[in-house]
Amino acid sequence: MLEIKSVTCVKQERCLFESLSFALDAGQIMQVEGPNGAGKTSLLRIIAGFANADEGEVIFQGHSITQCYDDFAAELLFIGHKTGVNGQLTAYENVCYWLDVHGYERATNIYDILAKLGLVGLEDVPVRTLSAGQQRRVALARLWMNNAKVWILDEPFTALDKRGVVMLQQQFAQQLSRGGAILLTTHQDLTAHFSALKKVVLEYRH
Numbered sequence: 001m002l003e004i005k006s007v008t009c010v011k012q013e014r015c016l017f018e019s020l021s022f023a024l025d026a027g028q029i030m031q032v033e034g035p036n037g038a039g040k041t042s043l044l045r046i047i048a049g050f051a052n053a054d055e056g057e058v059i060f061q062g063h064s065i066t067q068c069y070d071d072f073a074a075e076l077l078f079i080g081h082k083t084g085v086n087g088q089l090t091a092y093e094n095v096c097y098w099l100d101v102h103g104y105e106r107a108t109n110i111y112d113i114l115a116k117l118g119l120v121g122l123e124d125v126p127v128r129t130l131s132a133g134q135q136r137r138v139a140l141a142r143l144w145m146n147n148a149k150v151w152i153l154d155e156p157f158t159a160l161d162k163r164g165v166v167m168l169q170q171q172f173a174q175q176l177s178r179g180g181a182i183l184l185t186t187h188q189d190l191t192a193h194f195s196a197l198k199k200v201v202l203e204y205r206h
C-alpha cells in the first residue's frame with residue numbers, strides 16, 4: 001500500500017537518515033523507533049507529504065504521492081504529537097469541525113463515541129479546560145469515525161492512562177482487521193499486543 005524508497009533527510013546540516021526504504025501493506029502496523037532527535041517525526045512528516053525528502057520518494061498504491069497527493073490525502077489520517085485540537089472549542093465542536101473539514105458525514109453517534117472515550121459530561125466544555133489525557137482523547141476520537149486506509153500517528157499514547165492505552169490498542173486492531181495500515185512512533189512496547197508488528201529503527205546520527 002505504502003512504499004518508502006531510498007528516502008534521505010538532512011536537517012541543519014545533519015543527515016537524520018539516508019536511503020531509507022521499507023514498505024507497509026494493508027493490515028500491517030509499523031513502529032518507528034529511535035532516541036530523541038533521531039528523526040522519527042521528520043520521517044512521518046515526509047511520508048505524510050507535509051515535508052519534502054532530500055532524496056527518494058513515497059509511493060502510495062503504485063504512484064508517487066507527489067503525483068497523486070489528493071488520492072493519498074483522502075486515504076490518510078495523520079495525528080501529530082501535538083493534539084491539534086482547538087482549545088476554545090468543545091470536544092463535540094472539535095469533532096464536528098474535523099468531520100466537516102475532511103468531508104465526512106457528521107456521525108449521529110458523536111456523543112456515544114466521546115462517551116466511549118471517557119468524556120461523559122465533558123463534551124460541551126472548552127477543550128482547554130480538560131486534562132492533557134482528556135485532550136488527547138478528544139484528538140484520538142477521529143480514529144473512531146473515519147475509514148482512512150493509512151493512519152500515521154506521532155506519539156498517540158502520550159498522556160493516556162492505562163485504560164486509554166488499552167482502548168487505543170483495541171482501535172488499532174480494528175483498523176488492521178479492516179485492512180487498514182498504521183505507521184506510528186511510540187515509546188510503548190507494542191510487541192506483545194501485535195505479533196506481526198514491523199519496526200523501523202532510526203539511530204541518532206551525528
Ligand SMILES: Nc1ncnc2c1ncn2[C@@H]1O[C@H](COP(=O)(O)OP(=O)(O)OP(=O)(O)O)[C@@H](O)[C@H]1O
Pocket residue numbers: 011012016034035036037038039040041042043
Ligand atoms: N523544521 C526544522 N528545522 C530545522 N531542524 C529541524 C526541523 N524539524 C526538526 N529538526 C531537527 O531534526 C532533528 C530530528 O527531529 P525530529 O523531531 O524528527 O526527531 P524525533 O526523533 O521525532 O525526536 P523526539 O523523540 O524528541 O520527538 C532534530 O535535531 C531537530 O532539531
